[in-house]
Amino acid sequence: xxxxxKNTKDIRxxxxxxxxxxxxxxxxxxxxxxxxxxxxxxxxxTAWDDAKLIGLINAFDDGIMTAYVHYLLVNPKYQxxxxxxELVRLVSEKYKQYLRIALIAYNKEIxxxxxxxxxVGEAKxxxxxxxxxx
Numbered sequence: 001x002x003x004x005x006k007n008t009k010d011i012r013x014x015x016x017x018x019x020x021x022x023x024x025x026x027x028x029x030x031x032x033x034x035x036x037x038x039x040x041x042x043x044x045x046t047a048w049d050d051a052k053l054i055g056l057i058n059a060f061d062d063g064i065m066t067a068y069v070h071y072l073l074v075n076p077k078y079q080x081x082x083x084x085x086e087l088v089r090l091v092s093e094k095y096k097q098y099l100r101i102a103l104i105a106y107n108k109e110i111x112x113x114x115x116x117x118x119x120v121g122e123a124k125x126x127x128x129x130x131x132x133x134x
Contacts, residue, residue, distance in 0.1 A: 015053040057087040067095040069103040
């Protein structure tokens with residue numbers, strides 16, 4: 001297995017769809033929107049096994065103080081092989097001069113992010129408004 005990491009926003013919708021659906025994320029049903037979202041992101045790092053997209057992380061930033069990681073996903077066949085950790089490292093390196101890199105982690109992901117250097121924000125609650133696309 002020869003994993004190649006790229007800093008690219010130009011990702012085919014069908015590659016995004018396959019990756020997002022591999023982790024059962026409903027946004028995978030909107031590959032064209034995902035492709036546009038990646039192009040509009042501040043940063044996108046991807047992981048590839050030959051021509052197969054196996055991992056992705058994206059971040060939005062304000063240019064100087066805060067970066068927000070929105071997506072981090074790795075195809076289940078490639079999880080626990082260091083791919084996610086390397087994607088987080090790439091984003092952390094890019095934004096090392098920023099005051100803060102923020103993200104929202106599901107409870108089952110907290111230990112992974114702690115191992116990557118993140119800390120749980122005390123007395124903070126993530127909040128969402130989620131639209132259902134038709």
